């Protein structure tokens with residue numbers, strides 16, 4: 001049964017999560033880390049059957065990582081952004097590979113580039129980088145310019 | 159046949175061999191970066207480099223010239239070195255665009271090298287970002303002249319200075335210690351990392 005956006009927001013509000021109405025077919029939801037799995041299971045049960053992507057954003061000034069789980073429904077034609085904040089000092093979050101298999105690659109990639117640990121994911125081996133020994137390169141405290149100058153001898157000319 | 163005459167450096171046979179060599183350059187274009195898109199027009203009817211005897215080749219073992227067509231990431235560099243070492247001599251390397259000289263617009267990237275000539279000897283670098291097919295043809299013709307006059311011998315440098323090249327290759331490909339100094343987050347990361355075999 002196709003639900004419209006308002007009734008989905010209504011349903012989510014009943015569950016006690018705050019919802020932000022963004023665009024005609026897009027809503028954004030802020031959730032707590034402990035509530036993440038419950039929330040995603042709930043979304044799946046009401047017809048959000050596709051996980052399109054997982055993002056990570058490094059909010060270095062606030063000392064937090066934000067993970068964004070993009071979930072799409074082919075029945076309701078609605079895109080839900082599920083945002084979770086976790087602490088930068090202890091970047092651990094439960095895995096969702098049991099819910100959506102394709103999360104495996106996204107989690108591997110985020111682990112590789114941000115160092116976020118997905119608890120329960122058995123294979124967090126690197127996908128893209130070979131022999132990487134520095135801190136994960138997409139963290140904001142990783143200075144790629146300095147890295148390039150030191151390792152590859154890049155020149156800064158003014 | 160004027161240029162085949164023997165002189166004090168090169169015999170008639172040398173010249174003759176190089177004359178044929180320069181007219182059948184088989185190229186292996188290893189399509190890294192953006193430069194690869196300029197090769198189809200160079201090879202097909204509009205610019206048609208086959209009229210110079212230059213044809214694309216499928217494997218490094220039959221190729222004479224390696225075209226590195228743009229920025230080179232660390233992963234690609236490893237493959238380029240493998241390919242280069244597989245090619246039989248005499249062999250030449252053409253590097254395309256500013257990315258292979260000083261990193262181009264990717265100069266501050268953590269994952270692309272800045273100067274290809276530090277890792278393998280480069281015969282000709284083609285200027286431009288991206289070089290037009292005319293520039294590619296110009297470079298290939300310069301290469302033909304260099305072959306005829308016996309100048310294009312960068313591959314000999316590779317053997318003579320193997321240690322230099324190997325040192326540079328190992329520096330970027332087999333890092334053992336972090337390049338940037340340690341910070342707090344890093345130690346936390348590595349602690350957590352210990353739980354997983356990565």
Ligand code: SF4
Nearest residue numbers: 191192228255257287
């Ligand atoms: S030199 Fe320019 S066109 Fe060539 S790989 Fe670099 S950015 Fe791309």
